Amino acid sequence: MNTTVRPMDGRQTEQFVAPAASVIENGNGYTMQVEMPGVNKEGLEISMEDNELTIIGRRSLPTIEGALVHHESPREDYRRVFELDSSIDMNQISAKMDQGVLTMTLPKAEHLKPRKIAVS
Amino acid sequence: MSIIRYQTPELAAWPSLDRWSNLRDELNSLFNAPFWAGVGRQQLFSGWSPALDLYQNNDSVIAVVELPGMGKEDVEISLHDGTLMISGERKSEASDGEKAERTERYFGRFRRSITLPTRVDANKVSATYQDGILTVTLPKAEEPKPKQIPVN
Numbered sequence: 001m002n003t004t005v006r007p008m009d010g011r012q013t014e015q016f017v018a019p020a021a022s023v024i025e026n027g028n029g030y031t032m033q034v035e036m037p038g039v040n041k042e043g044l045e046i047s048m049e050d051n052e053l054t055i056i057g058r059r060s061l062p063t064i065e066g067a068l069v070h071h072e073s074p075r076e077d078y079r080r081v082f083e084l085d086s087s088i089d090m091n092q093i094s095a096k097m098d099q100g101v102l103t104m105t106l107p108k109a110e111h112l113k114p115r116k117i118a119v120s
Numbered sequence: 121m122s123i124i125r126y127q128t129p130e131l132a133a134w135p136s137l138d139r140w141s142n143l144r145d146e147l148n149s150l151f152n153a154p155f156w157a158g159v160g161r162q163q164l165f166s167g168w169s170p171a172l173d174l175y176q177n178n179d180s181v182i183a184v185v186e187l188p189g190m191g192k193e194d195v196e197i198s199l200h201d202g203t204l205m206i207s208g209e210r211k212s213e214a215s216d217g218e219k220a221e222r223t224e225r226y227f228g229r230f231r232r233s234i235t236l237p238t239r240v241d242a243n244k245v246s247a248t249y250q251d252g253i254l255t256v257t258l259p260k261a262e263e264p265k266p267k268q269i270p271v272n
Contacts, residue, residue, distance in 0.1 A: 020224040035225055037186040037252035062255060064184065066177030069237055073171035073186050100188030100252015 016079035019057065027114045029088065029107035036078045037100035043077075044102065046095060053082045055102065087112045168226035172206075174234060180259045181236055188252030189225075195249065197256055199242045204256065207231040 020035045039057035047054045057078035084090075089109040096103045175182040185206055187195065195208040212227040240258040247256045 020226075022223045022225045023221040024218045025221050026218045030221070033189075033225060035188040035252070037188040040251045060251070061253070062184075062250075064175045064182050064255075066175040066180075066182060068173060069176050070172065070174035070234065073173055073184070099190060099249070100186075 015076045016056075017074045017076045018080050019055075019078040021080065021082075029105065030085070032082070032102075032104045032106065034078075034080065034102040034104075035100065036102060037073075039078065039097070039100060039102075041097045044095075044097060046104075048084075048090060048093075051084045051086065053084050055080050055082070057102070167229040167231055169230055169232050172232050172234060174237075176237055178260075180257055181238060181240055182258070183234065183254075183256040185232065185254040185256070186252065187230075187249070187254050190249070190252070190254075192249050195247075195254060197245070197247055199240070199245060199258070202236050202239065203233050204236055204258065205231070205233040206254070206256070 022033045024031045024033075034055060034057075036057035036059075038059035038061045040060060043058035043060055045054075045056040045058075055078070059075075059077055084106065087108045088106045092107045094105045171186045173184040175184070183204060183206070187208075187210075190208065190210055194210065195206065198205045198207075207230060209229045210227050236258065239261040241261045244259040245256065247254060249255075
């Protein structure tokens, strides 16, 4: 899941870790939540190409003076690519960042939503 | 329990069968022991544990914990006998009529405890929560001054 991205112009390679994600489907579309602690709104890069959604989260961690005596959390930035279902209306996707969790709402195209037909 | 249903008198005299009966005794003793005897405390607690970093400088010890998507009121920090304990609960927002396509996030209770490398002043501990990262600053306790004992 973790990726190395080698830029074409020969800059230093970038190391990424894949963030944990949850995807929930309801009748109107999908809700996706991606955990990226240490990333704020400014550190987010969300791009779409064809049916691929790429999410990059760059951490802005508080600088702490002192020696690191116990270490568990990765230092790398986050990157993950999702393949979008063709039913999703690309123009209606919205995103929100709150306390290190990115929530994306991906509604289905209007004509694909389930509808009730009233019997008269 | 017994796996040997039938034994001829000669076979029972075989030394190799003694080993089987030893094994059977051991298996039986396992079943006779209380079921929780081999279960460690870690396994009894079925929560999740967030990643934690610990820093130390001249003035304080700083714990940095990855806790994305929490409410401030759902985090508890306590200090006991030189051990820092961070616990709480992340509430799930799942509702009816929804189908989980992919679930990698953890919900429910979590608990982390870490033994601090030095004595800290419990009254001066402070904590901040930003961008899903909890930072706990624990100022070091004043070291008692070394006592000079004059030799008479």
